[in-house]
Structures are given as C-alpha cells and as structure tokens.
Amino acid sequence: xxxxLFAYKMHPEYPLIVAANRDEFFQRPxxxxxxxxDEPNILAGRDLEKMGxxxxxxxFGRFAALxxxxxxxxxxxxxxxxxxxxxxxxxxxxxxPDFFKIVQAESNQFPGFNFIAGDKDQLYYFSNIEGIVxxxxxxxxxxxxxxxxxxxxxxEVGRDNFRKLLNKNVTDLPDELFKLLMKADPFPDxxxxxxxxxxxxxxxxxxxxxxxxxxxxxSSTVMLMSNNEVSxxxxxxxxxxxxxxxxxxxxxx
Numbered sequence: 001x002x003x004x005l006f007a008y009k010m011h012p013e014y015p016l017i018v019a020a021n022r023d024e025f026f027q028r029p030x031x032x033x034x035x036x037x038d039e040p041n042i043l044a045g046r047d048l049e050k051m052g053x054x055x056x057x058x059x060f061g062r063f064a065a066l067x068x069x070x071x072x073x074x075x076x077x078x079x080x081x082x083x084x085x086x087x088x089x090x091x092x093x094x095x096x097p098d099f100f101k102i103v104q105a106e107s108n109q110f111p112g113f114n115f116i117a118g119d120k121d122q123l124y125y126f127s128n129i130e131g132i133v134x135x136x137x138x139x140x141x142x143x144x145x146x147x148x149x150x151x152x153x154x155x156e157v158g159r160d161n162f163r164k165l166l167n168k169n170v171t172d173l174p175d176e177l178f179k180l181l182m183k184a185d186p187f188p189d190x191x192x193x194x195x196x197x198x199x200x201x202x203x204x205x206x207x208x209x210x211x212x213x214x215x216x217x218x219s220s221t222v223m224l225m226s227n228n229e230v231s232x233x234x235x236x237x238x239x240x241x242x243x244x245x246x247x248x249x250x251x252x253x
Contacts, residue, residue, distance in 0.1 A: 002145055002217075003181075003208055004055075004065055004116070005158045008123050009138035011166060015120035016063060016225040019162065019177040021217045022054050023210050026238060030218065033234040033245050042090050043232055043247055045219065052083020055221060056090055057230055061119045061251040063223070064089040069112030069129050070145035070195045076111040085110065089117040100124050100133045107131070114143050120225055140166070145205075146193070153187040154208045174222045174233055181220040184209040227251075 002023035044056025055065035107128035142155035
C-alpha cells in the first residue's frame with residue numbers, strides 16, 4: 001500500500017473515510033477483498049505470499065492499514081513481514097492503544113513502516129522510523145512511503161482534493177474518491193522527493209496511480225465508516241482479477 005488518504009471526524013455521517021491505492025509487484029500472489037476463512041471477522045484482501053494484508057476492517061468496526069517506508073539502503077534480511085501488523089491489529093482482543101504499545105516495543109523486528117489503526121472513536125498512527133505513537137485529532141491526512149503528511153506531491157494533491165470533495169458534499173463520494181485515486185500524471189522533477197532511488201524511478205512512483213511494466217497500482221479501496229456500518233469497496237485493475245467488489249457490514253457492538 002503506497003497511498004492512504006483519510007478523513008477522520010470531518011464528515012457529518014462518516015467519522016472515518018479512507019481512500020487508498022495498493023502498489024505492488026504484479027507477480028506477487030494476492031487474494032481480493034473477502035472475509036477470511038481462518039479469521040471470519042476480518043474483511044480484507046490478502047497477500048498470499050506472507051498471509052498478511054495491507055488494509056482491512058472487522059465486523060466490530062476496527063480498521064488498520066499500513067505503508068512501507070521507502071529506504072532502498074535498508075537491510076530487511078531476517079525481518080518480519082509488515083503485513084502481520086494489520087492482521088494482528090484486526091485480531092487483537094484488547095483495546096487498540098494496548099496493541100500500539102506492543103508494536104512500539106517490537107518495531108525493530110520489521111522493515112520500515114507506517115501504521116494506522118483504530119475505529120470511529122479513536123485512531124492512532126505509528127512509524128518505526130519516528131518511534132512515537134500518536135493519537136490522531138480530527139483532520140484530513142495523507143500517507144505514502146514517508147511519514148504521515150509528508151508533503152510529497154501525491155500526498156498534497158490527494159489531501160487537497162479530498163478536502164474539496166468533502167466541502168462540495170458530492171452525491172456519490174465513493175466514485176469521486178476512486179476518480180481521485182486514478183490520477184496517473186507524474187509530477188515535475190523539481191517537486192519530487194529524493195528517497196535514494198534513481199530519478200527515473202522517482203518519476204514513475206510520483207503519481208497517485210502508478211503504472212509500469214512489472215510494478216504499480218494493483219487495486220484501489222474506498223471505505224466509509226458510519227456509526228453503525230461500514231461500506232468497503234475494492235477495485236482491482238489487473239486483468240486476471242479485474243473488477244469491483246462491494247461489501248456493506250453492520251458494526252457489531
């Protein structure tokens with residue numbers, strides 16, 4: 001997952017709105033969003049290589065998602081899969097702040113990551129690069145492959161357009177958010193970050209929607225969480241699984 005835009009307590013009907021693109025190598029085996037057989041309360045796509053996930057929600061209204069922190073010089077040999085964090089957050093039986101204490105204590109066991117989790121009442125963020133657990137205030141946020149709200153062009157454009165959509169009170173918010181996530185124009189070189197990869201790769205990775213021969217945006221997800229239900233929509237772009245999947249679940253109290 002390389003771009004997560006979310007509005008927390010900024011909409012009169014939906015305390016949490018998420019619009020996200022998952023960027024990944026096309027050959028990595030993946031299952032589309034579904035209720036897991038081994039964890040029936042989890043609704044999420046699944047990485048079939050490590051059996052974790054990049055984003056998901058439960059029937060109890062708990063949400064979790066992550067992005068990688070881009071550092072091509074990082075040695076990840078022997079470290080755990082970051083997808084475990086989302087899976088473990090969604091199955092954790094205690095309060096979410098307790099889970100973040102565990103993540104903070106064990107964060108050096110994972111490659112660089114950004115992690116958000118919570119529900120309609122509380123939302124937290126942690127990166128093992130920064131090392132600080134943050135309870136998020138109401139606002140519109142953007143997360144790519146650096147820290148929360150880092151002013152990369154895709155994050156800035158995503159947040160600005162997200163805010164405009166909420167202010168316009170559009171009639172079909174999910175469809176408008178999907179249109180936002182499909183923006184594939186690269187940004188000028190002068191605006192690009194320097195993350196340690198060649199400039200050609202910085203250009204390729206710069207749009208909200210990434211296109212290349214073997215890596216790019218494989219799916220987009222929009223989630224609307226109200227006080228009593230969750231609407232979860234995934235659009236997959238790869239030919240072998242292309243299509244849209246929609247779920248609407250009542251939150252179990």
